[in-house]
Amino acid sequence: MTAQLERKRRFRGLHLLEALATPHSIDRYLELLHPMLVLREIRGEVTSVHRTTRDSVTLTIRPNRRWRGFTAGQHVRVGVEINGVRHTRYYSPATSERSRDGRFELTVKAHDSGRVSRWLHANARRGLVLHLSPAEGEFTLPTTRPDRVLLVSGGSGITPVMSMLRTLTDEGHHGEIVFLHYAYTEADVPYLNALRELAARHDNVRLLLAYTDVEGGDLHGFFTEEHLRAAAPWFAETDTYLCGPPGLMAGARQVFDRLGVAHRLRTEDFAPPPITVDAEDATGEVTFGRSATTAPNSGRTLLEQAEAAGLKPEFGCRMGICFTCTSVKTSGCTRDVRNGELSTDPEEEIQICVSVPVGDVAIDI
Amino acid sequence: MTTKTPRLTPQQFEELGKDLDALRQRLLDDLGEEDRKYIYDVVKVQRALEVAGRGLLMASSFPPAWIAGTAALSLSKIIDNMEIGHNVMHGQYDWMRDPAMNSKMFEWDNVAPGENWKHSHNYIHHTYTNILGKDRDIGYGVLRMDEGQRWNPYYLGNPAYAFALMVFFEWGVMLHDLEVDNLRTGRKKWSETAGVRRRMWHKGLKQVLKDYVLFPALTGPQFVATATANATANLVRNIWAFSIIFCGHFPTGVESFTEDETKDETRGEWYFRQMLGSANISGSPLFHIMTGNLSHQIEHHLFPDIPARRYPQIAGEVRAICEKYGLPYNTGGLTKQLSSVAAKIVKLALPDRFWRKPSNPGTRNVKEGRALRVA
Numbered sequence: 135m136t137a138q139l140e141r142k143r144r145f146r147g148l149h150l151l152e153a154l155a156t157p158h159s160i161d162r163y164l165e166l167l168h169p170m171l172v173l174r175e176i177r178g179e180v181t182s183v184h185r186t187t188r189d190s191v192t193l194t195i196r197p198n199r200r201w202r203g204f205t206a207g208q209h210v211r212v213g214v215e216i217n218g219v220r221h222t223r224y225y226s227p228a229t230s231e232r233s234r235d236g237r238f239e240l241t242v243k244a245h246d247s248g249r250v251s252r253w254l255h256a257n258a259r260r261g262l263v264l265h266l267s268p269a270e271g272e273f274t275l276p277t278t279r280p281d282r283v284l285l286v287s288g289g290s291g292i293t294p295v296m297s298m299l300r301t302l303t304d305e306g307h308h309g310e311i312v313f314l315h316y317a318y319t320e321a322d323v324p325y326l327n328a329l330r331e332l333a334a335r336h337d338n339v340r341l342l343l344a345y346t347d348v349e350g351g352d353l354h355g356f357f358t359e360e361h362l363r364a365a366a367p368w369f370a371e372t373d374t375y376l377c378g379p380p381g382l383m384a385g386a387r388q389v390f391d392r393l394g395v396a397h398r399l400r401t402e403d404f405a406p407p408p409i410t411v412d413a414e415d416a417t418g419e420v421t422f423g424r425s426a427t428t429a430p431n432s433g434r435t436l437l438e439q440a441e442a443a444g445l446k447p448e449f450g451c452r453m454g455i456c457f458t459c460t461s462v463k464t465s466g467c468t469r470d471v472r473n474g475e476l477s478t479d480p481e482e483e484i485q486i487c488v489s490v491p492v493g494d495v496a497i498d499i
Numbered sequence: 500m501t502t503k504t505p506r507l508t509p510q511q512f513e514e515l516g517k518d519l520d521a522l523r524q525r526l527l528d529d530l531g532e533e534d535r536k537y538i539y540d541v542v543k544v545q546r547a548l549e550v551a552g553r554g555l556l557m558a559s560s561f562p563p564a565w566i567a568g569t570a571a572l573s574l575s576k577i578i579d580n581m582e583i584g585h586n587v588m589h590g591q592y593d594w595m596r597d598p599a600m601n602s603k604m605f606e607w608d609n610v611a612p613g614e615n616w617k618h619s620h621n622y623i624h625h626t627y628t629n630i631l632g633k634d635r636d637i638g639y640g641v642l643r644m645d646e647g648q649r650w651n652p653y654y655l656g657n658p659a660y661a662f663a664l665m666v667f668f669e670w671g672v673m674l675h676d677l678e679v680d681n682l683r684t685g686r687k688k689w690s691e692t693a694g695v696r697r698r699m700w701h702k703g704l705k706q707v708l709k710d711y712v713l714f715p716a717l718t719g720p721q722f723v724a725t726a727t728a729n730a731t732a733n734l735v736r737n738i739w740a741f742s743i744i745f746c747g748h749f750p751t752g753v754e755s756f757t758e759d760e761t762k763d764e765t766r767g768e769w770y771f772r773q774m775l776g777s778a779n780i781s782g783s784p785l786f787h788i789m790t791g792n793l794s795h796q797i798e799h800h801l802f803p804d805i806p807a808r809r810y811p812q813i814a815g816e817v818r819a820i821c822e823k824y825g826l827p828y829n830t831g832g833l834t835k836q837l838s839s840v841a842a843k844i845v846k847l848a849l850p851d852r853f854w855r856k857p858s859n860p861g862t863r864n865v866k867e868g869r870a871l872r873v874a
Binding site (some may be wrong): 150153154156157158159162163166217218220221222247385448 | 530532533534535536542543547550593594595596597599606607608702705706708709713714768778
């Protein structure tokens, strides 16, 4: 009761401060003193940096008070400024959701074409302040923990399932946990020491490392039915949690489909699947209202069509998660390529990176 | 009005468009960390001035604190509105993808709501710059600032209206978005202004509450002294912004255009109109910052969405391009440009025939004389 009252009082104080700071947010003043002092936005300060494998870096992050924690398997949007431009990417914390000091870890693998991952790999240092979003995502364990669980990952897709493993062991979970990870070689396995230590300390944790490029692992090559049977013969009775590159995801889906247990596979894509749209049924014209441009509908996403027409609409993720590209569709019908959902109302906000026109469409770009 | 200036050939227009597009692309490619650092440095100075000003005014009954506080707050409001607000709301920093510096999210310390202003300014004024009947910034629907506006007795009050607009400039800018002139002629319906009016009400209320209730109340018995200081700071900003903005398009020599002339404009012709429809003010680097670099109105009108700190850097090149095509590059000191604007305000208050004889006798006579000789 007192805590509630105090919070109320603090909020009243905040409202007064904001009325004094209007039209600017109070954060626009506080951040000038120190970027971590903000009250409204979620930010996190990097408190330590480890380079675990040759191309990945692990950051320990101390979030500010706005951070509401995360559930193992969820991801968080991380924003950094690179040459003056804010870039955001999604990363999954790899630590236990039950950490006592409220800090969490992100492991970032530097991809050749990954601007943010390469920048973080080269420039992350103690004291760096990151922009964060609340944790989100449905790729999580049920609150009633399963008796047995199979966690499968590949490459840097290890982070959400690593978090699940650490959370379960932190909770003193007694059920069997099989952790199957795919890497090129042993040197490419993130958290190798931590994994071995966990497996040694907990009888119920079995660690299986599969190497695709060299011999010497517990398993060899890409995901197969044999791998699945070797890892978890009871796969049909419980859920499997899978996160990895598109190849692994597709391979595992095929195996589970063939075995008639597709419903047992829970997945998290961390690389966008290529968006395929049937160009056959593309009809009508796309009108870009603000720039007074019209082009025949090519069947591709509105973002791509706008770019093909020489326009430069804002965009971020290009996979429908960051809402940077959100624009107002003034008229016509569009389809969300992710779920086939139709947007038929005029004056509706749509994400142009994942929307394709169905017939004539006018959009305010 | 356009008769004095050389019309370019279609090829020249195309070449002019290409020259300026190339310059624009070079600037875009070069945007980066330095521009981000610059705008954040300006923000830091502005916020420091604001906090210092508000702080000093906690002792507003002590005259030196009143003077220093009012001065700091005036500077803060000027920088907030001009180098930060005007430019950020133009989308000059949208490329940073920083919500705090995004044109869609930013609000300035001014009663005019950003959303309304952006429509009138970014779209109407910057697209239809100096086209009579389309650019509502020619006289703001109140003044007669161009011979092309037909005189009527209402305009006898031109200097008085201009003075009132100067004193209450932020309110003028706010009401401008209502398009009273269009409401009067029936081109726009009152009901269509519902959104605009709601935003005005909300923004105006918050601004008034801050400057005339909350901050004065925080100073207790010094309420009146603090409220007066805040009013003075708003007034100083009004006068300064009015002066700079009126020097942008109204000094002598700035061209206006007709709707016919500008039908089906090419890119080059659009650039041509922007250059001829704007005027610069010369001055020191600090002066330029205090004007929000609107002292480089020509460069601003060519590239309204490029960070304003770039305008002084390219001014030399733009001038050289003007010379290449024999186009005027209208610039002068603040006193020269302002007095030219003041003279125009007075002159246009009276019907044109009043000035015809005394002000333009030379040209008439020379022309007539020449005609006689030819004959």
